[in-house]
Amino acid sequence: MEWEPVIGLEVHSQLLTRSKMFCACPTDQEQQAPPNTRVCPVCLGMPGTLPVINRRAVELTMMTGLALNCSINEHTYFDRKNYPYPDLMKGYQISQFPNPIAIKGWMDVEVDGQTRRLGITRVHLEEDTAKMMHIHEPSGESYSLVDVNRSGTPLMEIVGDPDMHSPEEARQYLMKLHSILRFLGVSTADMEKGSFRCDANVSLRPRGSTVLPPGKVEVKNMNSFRSVARAIQHEIERQGRVLDEGGRVAQETRGWLEDKGVTVSQRSKEHAHDYRYFPEPDLPPLVVSRQQVADMRSRLPELPDAMRERLVAQYGLPAYDARLLTASRATAQFFEQCVASSGTKGEAQKSRAKAASNWMLGEQARLMGLAQKELEDYPEPLRKAWMTGINQLADLVESGTLSSTQAKAVFEDTFATGREPKAIVQEKGLAQVSDSDAIGVFVEQAIAANSSAVADFKSGKDNAVKFLVGQVMKLSKGKANPGLVNALLKGKLDALKNG
Ligand SMILES: [Zn+2]
Structure with missing residues (x-):
């Protein structure tokens, strides 16, 4: 049965x-x-x-x-x-x-x-x-x-x-x-x-x-x-x-x-x-x-379902994000305050909203889970510092100053101490290298030291590029902007292949 x-x-x-x-x-x-x-x-x-x-x-x-x-x-x-x-x-x-x-x-x-x-x-x-x-x-x-x-x-x-x-x-x-x-x-x-x-x-x-x-x-x-x-x-x-x-x-x-x-x-x-x-x-x-x-019905505050729909309409968030963000009033308020304090408008605000949601549901949720705490358990000034942190990190990643991996490490510091990401980046010398001359030097070094990978590329093995990108990142101690590395390396390799 x-x-x-x-x-x-x-x-x-x-x-x-x-x-x-x-x-x-x-x-x-x-x-x-x-x-x-x-x-x-x-x-x-x-x-x-x-x-x-x-x-x-x-x-x-x-x-x-x-x-x-x-x-x-x-x-x-x-x-x-x-x-x-x-x-x-x-x-x-x-x-x-x-x-x-x-x-x-x-x-x-x-x-x-x-x-x-x-x-x-x-x-x-x-x-x-x-x-x-x-x-x-x-x-x-x-x-x-x-x-x-x-x-x-x-x-x-x-x-x-x-x-x-x-x-x-x-x-x-x-x-x-x-x-x-x-x-x-x-x-x-x-x-x-x-x-x-x-x-x-x-x-x-x-x-x-x-x-x-x-x-x-x-x-x-x-x-x-x-x-x-x-x-x-x-x-x-x-x-x-x-x-x-x-x-x-x-x-x-x-x-x-x-x-x-x-x-x-x-x-x-x-x-x-x-x-x-x-x-x-x-x-x-x-x-x-x-x-x-x-009277009471007219005074009811906005409830989770209505707020979820509003977050989707107003910030262009995926329904999945909006549902998680409205699980508690504290979380929803944090999200809206964080986006408001960024001072962004229009499309920029939508993109910032998605970035804030990603930080909150990703790293912030992970670290709170490890501490077995909820947002309300943290003091107000620290929560405000996280908002500033999320906005600064979104800027730093957007401008290519930090890679997303670096940004996560910085957020962990901000989460624990409330310090501003900009100060942490300066103190630790973390800024990502987006200077093509500096990266060009690493690209030359990687090509010179890995002739077999270059030969592989010439014989049509595109996978060799990935390996060489890794070598450049290693030489730059992880600070090189990966997008730029890719572009410079491709250009150099294509030139070698055709030349
Ligand atoms: Zn009594």
Whole structure:
């Protein structure tokens, strides 16, 4: 039997508000405050306290809903989700169940060169839980600590339709959603710090079937785009083996173990909690007027898809470049500022834009990858220095002063130190030799020292030219302008052949 995977993702994203969801405590998304210092009677769940809705959190959730092409519900309310666990101060979480803020949206995602429209089921608002720390002392003693700083942080849940069929599709969905949240500025969406968490629902059905398969497995604990794809791939293979052997896939929650590359059972759904949802009696219903929705829609910032199209139209960039440059707002802004600061116009600007894109997606991306950092992780002055560097290097390569290999070496220095390429070139005496008299001397030397290559050329072996170019480059210690070397050498050799 051939099996088709059915995948749906649930993303929890902490919202970028100054205060918590239902009280005035500051949020602590950088997680730098000492444990249990950003708390008050409300987020500690003391009896007799009353929650108050954070207006900004509602607005950020609406913005996200609109950016994901959802309808915004006019009347919504909050529900109590009841379950006993020590990370829940009140014994229930304030969430939204039957009536979320936004429903029925979609997002276009590119997979293997094809655009796929993937459904968004709902976007709702809830509060984050406290953080548990499980301590295992060397003495053998074990205990758990609770840090309530995180409790009550506004948390947005984005549930996607179960309409994806491959790990790659899921990875692209997640990256796109991540980039939209960052463009909107609604969340830091930092996966490592837990402000963007993803759970995956995975199940298999016979290929050709269109019904949703039973036995859905929820996978948790993935903390990078890559691990989400790996965990889903592993789960597809595991469930396929169970089904091939005639077994039944148990409905359960499984945790991804990154270092072992496997999922393990955490909790069986047969014993799933009954959350006994009911409307939160301490909060009034939330009414959103159509005017408010229209105002918000008109204030939405430019989103990745629109920006990608603009970059192609405005700078003549290939769609591929534009897609990579709009993966994050920081990258897109860097690109546009870099091109603007070059002072170029018209066709020159288009050519500069392509050069800037090449530097950013090539060397800059490579060096950031080696450092395992993103653009936002670098200080602003250094980023400004890179922009200057990219523009100077583009000039130096265009004028033939530097070869592209030399330019890469110079960029590595600029990337690390922020020094200007012009200064580095001067200090290291790197400038490429474009003086035909100087190169002519090297050409004469190379021809004199390699008579057999010259003979090869005369007998029609054009490959000999390549060898001689290499010899000239060697004599010039790599500084000769390769184009000029080629031209001078060809001229000289042709003269020898015909003479
Ligand atoms: Zn509080």
